């Protein structure tokens with residue numbers, strides 16, 4: 001079980017140039033704003049869950065993953081992994097968790113560039129104390145699952161960035177950690193490779209009961225993979241199963257999203273008081289509208305649309321992405337300033 005208890009991180013304020021006396025005086029004299037990354041974040045993750053950490057850029061997702069790896073020390077609060085404090089008792093935690101930072105793939109410098117994929121994987125398996133024959137079986141299984149068998153003898157250096165990312169994702173299948181942290185694991189991947197990675201993540205969960213923490217900006221990915229998600233921006237905004245969050249959103253009766261293509265321009269004010277939310281952009285003489293409405297207003301919207309040259313109209317189901325954009329746009333933290341002074 002993983003438990004985040006009032007986890008808070010404020011980074012020190014950036015140090016500006018101190019070469020002149022005035023800057024130095026300002027630096028020493030004035031309280032400076034610290035940079036908030038996490039503020040009193042509390043939640044629990046059950047064993048075997050795939051748990052999504054969702055938040056806009058700068059929400060604090062990577063900071064959370066780094067605290068789990070004792071790479072960042074929280075300002076206050078704790079993160080417990082199987083009852084152990086991830087920072088203060090990291091020795092007891094480190095053999096149980098494995099983390100992949102999608103954006104900074106080789107943060108731990110595990111891979112040798114001019115060595116084959118297989119040799120790299122064998123070496124890492126040995127580091128983790130996996131017996132030779134078992135390691136070989138696991139490597140073959142991982143390469144097969146990730147469709148990487150033909151890259152076995154290639155130098156790691158010769159692989160494309162996406163392939164390297166896939167090779168990295170072979171590691172949890174080989175190491176089989178209790179807890180796997182995936183920080184944007186599909187960030188550079190094409191749609192086919194992304195699906196192979198999704199399969200591997202689901203396989204880990206199903207076959208080995210791995211507890212998986214996943215951060216992603218791909219809300220579809222979160223909806224497909226995660227049992228539960230936390231939406232946060234430094235502070236918690238919402239938590240629950242993707243389906244539950246969508247249903248909650250629908251209890252606000254924002255249960256319809258109309259995608260409308262109109263020839264020419266429109267007056268957005270026409271929809272005031274009728275649409276809950278409206279996204280619009282124009283391109284090549286057409287206006288594209290995303291209109292979120294309460295069921296009761298459907299007739300009114302259709303009446304307004306008769307004034308325009310509607311080329312296409314689609315009625316789409318609400319997705320986790322809609323919920324995310326809706327609740328994050330009301331979040332006071334989106335442009336938050338630091339709460340603590342140094």
Ligand SMILES: Nc1ncnc2c1ncn2[C@@H]1O[C@H](COP(=O)(O)OP(=O)(O)OP(=O)(O)O)[C@@H](O)[C@H]1O
Pocket residue numbers: 011012035036037055056057058059060061062063064
């Ligand atoms: N080493 C650091 N020093 C100072 N501020 C930092 C540092 N690392 C992160 N921050 C700040 O902490 C906040 C949270 O950053 P973090 O990288 O955890 O967010 P994130 O949710 O992973 O963002 P993204 O989705 O863009 O990767 C941001 O305001 C960021 O600028």
